[in-house]
Amino acid sequence: MEVTLLEATPNPEELICKGARNDYYADFVGEDDFETVMEGVDGDSIEEKQRTLIGHLMTHGHFGPFEHPNATFAVKGISRSCMAQITRHRHVSFDVQSMRYVAFDDVDPEQVGEGEFVVTPPSATDADWIGRNQKGGSVDEATIEQREELFRESVTRSVEEYQELLDLGMPPEDARFVLPIGTKVNMVMTMNVRMLMHVADMRAAADAQWEIRELTESVLDLAADWCPLTFEYYEAKMRNRKNRLAP
Ligand SMILES: Cc1cc2nc3c(=O)[nH]c(=O)nc-3n(C[C@H](O)[C@H](O)[C@H](O)COP(=O)(O)OP(=O)(O)OC[C@H]3O[C@@H](n4cnc5c(N)ncnc54)[C@H](O)[C@@H]3O)c2cc1C
Known part of the structure; x- marks a missing residue:
């Protein structure tokens, strides 16, 4: 898996603060410079003022201003x-690579079992892996070898048969029915800061599956560079709180 930041609102935290200050500001935030807009907020520097205001918004559950900046x-x-x-999250916008219009006829079936075209879950290869819905602890070497072999054979066969169906003239949109649910896909997704925190609440949590946790952790790392004060506060004070459904 690879996750990169394609585009993001510039100065996201200035925007969050301008949005929030608007609510209690007698003048017009559209006309005043940022220093003026932030007058009256505690802090010796503009960064400290932003930290104060962002912390205040988070503590009081005032999440609306976090909906202004978006990241793709x-x-x-x-x-x-x-x-x-991930596509269950209704306030995230998605573009997903199509298996109707992209025919994977050049994939080498020999490489499929090596993780080329299908994601290999750790429980297929790691005897000590402990997953969320696993009945026992680690398994013996013979069992993990059997699992790995069966997994590789099964996904390889699916891709070979998919390609045979394409060769027989079946359209990709129908031939894809034989491909495994682990088949890899590329995606572009856009969400605002509030939604990013909500997705992190649900999908970086211990009860989420390993793959979506990995995806969410990567998104959180990029978000921490893009929106540092907000995600510093989120990590320190919000991430492990109870009742995670708010943002
Ligand atoms: C560990 C885990 C296991 C899961 N297992 C299953 C499963 O077995 N089967 C399954 O179907 N789903 C499952 N889900 C998906 C889950 O039920 C949600 O559909 C998904 O996480 C989307 O999150 P959300 O409900 O917060 O909605 P989002 O679309 O992310 O919306 C964000 C928030 O907006 C509000 N909202 C959005 N739309 C509405 C609406 N129509 N009405 C009222 N409020 C709304 C809610 O407050 C919601 O929390 C699982 C999720 C997790 C994290």
């Missing part, structure tokens, strides 16, 4: 299963 992420190589999970 390009995601490479997640499973269709992970895609189904």
